[in-house]
Amino acid sequence: MAPRGGAGRRRHRPRLRGVLLAHHEPAGLGGLRVGAAGRLRRWVPPRAARPAGGPAAHLPGPARRGVPGCRADRYRPGAGPVTGDRPSAADPVTVDVVVVGSGLAGLAAATDLVAAGRRVQVVEALDRVGGRTVSHHRYGQALDAGGAYVGTRHTRVRDLAARFGLTLTPTAAAGATLVDLGAGPLRSDGTRPAFNALAVGDLLDRLDDLAATVPPADPGAAPGAAGWDRLTVAAWAARTLTHPDARLLLDLLVRQMLAADPAEVGLLHLLFYLASGGGTHYLTAFAGGAQQDRFTGGAQSLADRMAAALPRPVRLGTPVTDLYPDQSGTGTGRGLVRVVGPGLVVRCAQVVVAVPPGPATRIRLRLPGVSPPPGPPRTRGAAVKLHLVYERPFWTDAGLSGWVTAGTGPLRYVVDDSAGRDGLGVLVGFVTGPDARQYAALSAAARRAAVLDRLAGWFGPAARTPLALLDRDWQAEPTVEGCYAAVPEPGWWTTEGPPWSPAAPDRPVTTVGPVHWAGTERSPLFYGHLEGAVRSGQEAARRILAAGPPAPRRDAR
Numbered sequence: 161m162a163p164r165g166g167a168g169r170r171r172h173r174p175r176l177r178g179v180l181l182a183h184h185e186p187a188g189l190g191g192l193r194v195g196a197a198g199r200l201r202r203w204v205p206p207r208a209a210r211p212a213g214g215p216a217a218h219l220p221g222p223a224r225r226g227v228p229g230c231r232a233d234r235y236r237p238g239a240g241p242v243t244g245d246r247p248s249a250a251d252p253v254t255v256d257v258v259v260v261g262s263g264l265a266g267l268a269a270a271t272d273l274v275a276a277g278r279r280v281q282v283v284e285a286l287d288r289v290g291g292r293t294v295s296h297h298r299y300g301q302a303l304d305a306g307g308a309y310v311g312t313r314h315t316r317v318r319d320l321a322a323r324f325g326l327t328l329t330p331t332a333a334a335g336a337t338l339v340d341l342g343a344g345p346l347r348s349d350g351t352r353p354a355f356n357a358l359a360v361g362d363l364l365d366r367l368d369d370l371a372a373t374v375p376p377a378d379p380g381a382a383p384g385a386a387g388w389d390r391l392t393v394a395a396w397a398a399r400t401l402t403h404p405d406a407r408l409l410l411d412l413l414v415r416q417m418l419a420a421d422p423a424e425v426g427l428l429h430l431l432f433y434l435a436s437g438g439g440t441h442y443l444t445a446f447a448g449g450a451q452q453d454r455f456t457g458g459a460q461s462l463a464d465r466m467a468a469a470l471p472r473p474v475r476l477g478t479p480v481t482d483l484y485p486d487q488s489g490t491g492t493g494r495g496l497v498r499v500v501g502p503g504l505v506v507r508c509a510q511v512v513v514a515v516p517p518g519p520a521t522r523i524r525l526r527l528p529g530v531s532p533p534p535g536p537p538r539t540r541g542a543a544v545k546l547h548l549v550y551e552r553p554f555w556t557d558a559g560l561s562g563w564v565t566a567g568t569g570p571l572r573y574v575v576d577d578s579a580g581r582d583g584l585g586v587l588v589g590f591v592t593g594p595d596a597r598q599y600a601a602l603s604a605a606a607r608r609a610a611v612l613d614r615l616a617g618w619f620g621p622a623a624r625t626p627l628a629l630l631d632r633d634w635q636a637e638p639t640v641e642g643c644y645a646a647v648p649e650p651g652w653w654t655t656e657g658p659p660w661s662p663a664a665p666d667r668p669v670t671t672v673g674p675v676h677w678a679g680t681e682r683s684p685l686f687y688g689h690l691e692g693a694v695r696s697g698q699e700a701a702r703r704i705l706a707a708g709p710p711a712p713r714r715d716a717r
């Protein structure tokens with residue numbers, strides 16, 4: 161084994177401590193920071209152009225350089241126990257399982273495999289763990305720039321949180337919410353816009369009734385699947401919903417839940433998502449619903465703790481590029497896989513590829529009989545998440561909860577993530593779908609003006625002077641490609657999906673030979689949620705363990 165902290169070791173340096181956004185933001189959407197004088201400073205360098213060729217050419221420059229955000233010293237970017245500066249190493253390190261990706265799916269798989277005695281190496285493209293969970297700490301408060309909320313039914317995430325000593329904070333909002341459908345804000349006592357109650361009830365019942373006919377494990381088997389898959393949600397609404405309030409609410413729901421335009425989403429995908437996640441009421445509810453709690457110390461703390469508990473440090477800053485059959489082994493060394501990336505060669509019996517569907521297609525599979533990974537190949541989800549930090553939650557003075565639902569962009573949703581009424585005020589905003597694409601194209605000044613003008617219109621002039629305004633564009637993440645989760649093109653489910661069916665030989669499966677695909681997009685339950693990610697990782701580990709103990713390796717180290 162290569163010595164830890166050898167010549168190639170790059171120590172983690174918290175060079176951007178206190179800075180929210182990372183280097184992989186695109187040109188035109190860097191991190192924004194409001195200075196003491198209230199002026200907004202741009203501090204994130206624009207995205208570098210992609211150089212041609214090179215071992216990691218499939219990732220943009222900043223991703224190869226590594227993205228800061230890792231806080232634990234035991235992660236060793238670009239070095240560590242795996243060794244090697246020798247992609248052709250004749251005698252690379254051998255483990256039982258390599259897990260590609262250190263999001264919650266990969267870490268859940270690694271945690272279970274290690275608990276069962278397997279030697280596991282996690283390899284991560286970025287210089288931090290957590291994937292779509294990223295927490296930043298400002299003014300003593302954790303700000304979740306990615307996945308944040310944990311629902312009452314998200315039992316696997318809750319179990320892991322308890323196991324790793326983490327606490328959850330309820331997100332319940334008190335006070336009136338605002339609804340702005342274009343003619344200025346209206347107060348509402350519920351969390352949903354005060355629409356025509358009959359139209360709303362009818363819409364939600366219809367959606368839930370249709371979703372109840374969609375088996376999450378095989379959406380294509382639903383009686384109406386063929387027609388629903390190619391029909392967009394927008395087309396279905398125009399055809400079926402007569403009340404304008406029902407159409408408007410459906411539009412808002414799709415933008416909120418899927419971060420996509422209803423004209424881009426197939427009806428079957430929406431119904432599957434509802435069936436997978438627990439239905440309209442559960443998915444849109446905070447108290448008692450899918451947004452019941454958030455991690456007190458930030459959602460990334462779960463990934464940080466899971467990674468820190470692994471015997472082998474996560475190998476950071478190393479995008480896996482290829483899976484090769486191992487040619488060097490003899491006897492018991494035969495049948496192994498070589499997992500290769502820049503400066504990385506590791507040999508293993510099994511591989512868990514716990515990366516989102518888009519990036520997964522860029523890992524070259526050179527193993528005989530292993531087909532390209534299944535999964536929605538293209539995604540239409542697009543999200544920018546913002547945090548505005550204020551000296552206090554001043555909106556509560558007016559009896560407001562901090563919640564806003566807007567019919568026009570850029571900010572479609574605002575929620576209150578303040579720790580309490582006596583501390584700092586934290587508003588979280590979401591820009592989704594086509595709004596996110598337009599927002600990302602604006603200059604920094606124009607983005608700031610657009611956000612603060614909107615908030616001032618809802619909460620008054622005090623909204624114009626945040627201590628900090630931070631935004632993160634998930635469209636630009638080369639290791640994710642679309643958020644919150646992959647939204648397949650209309651027609652995908654009945655032609656190529658689902659991405660997990662183990663039974664049907666003519667369909668893609670999540671395990672082919674020694675390769676197991678995981679990630680929230682491989683989970684029939686709670687697809688797109690933290691819970692789906694954990695379940696998929698645990699399922700990959702279960703399949704590996706069910707296959708029996710690893711063969712003894714005379715070359716094992």
Ligand SMILES: Cc1cc2nc3c(=O)[nH]c(=O)nc-3n(C[C@H](O)[C@H](O)[C@H](O)COP(=O)(O)OP(=O)(O)OC[C@H]3O[C@@H](n4cnc5c(N)ncnc54)[C@H](O)[C@@H]3O)c2cc1C
Nearest residue numbers: 261263264265285291292307308309480679680689690693
């Ligand atoms: C803005 C936003 C808000 C969200 N809000 C919520 C919420 O409130 N509640 C909720 O339940 N869910 C939410 N989600 C969704 C949730 O965050 C994801 O479902 C979940 O984190 C996905 O975990 P994963 O492990 O499947 O994938 P990821 O977290 O994407 O992890 C994949 C990892 O693989 C790495 N990787 C990619 N390619 C390679 C490679 N070639 N080699 C090595 N490593 C590679 C990536 O860098 C990444 O670390 C949100 C997501 C976003 C973006």
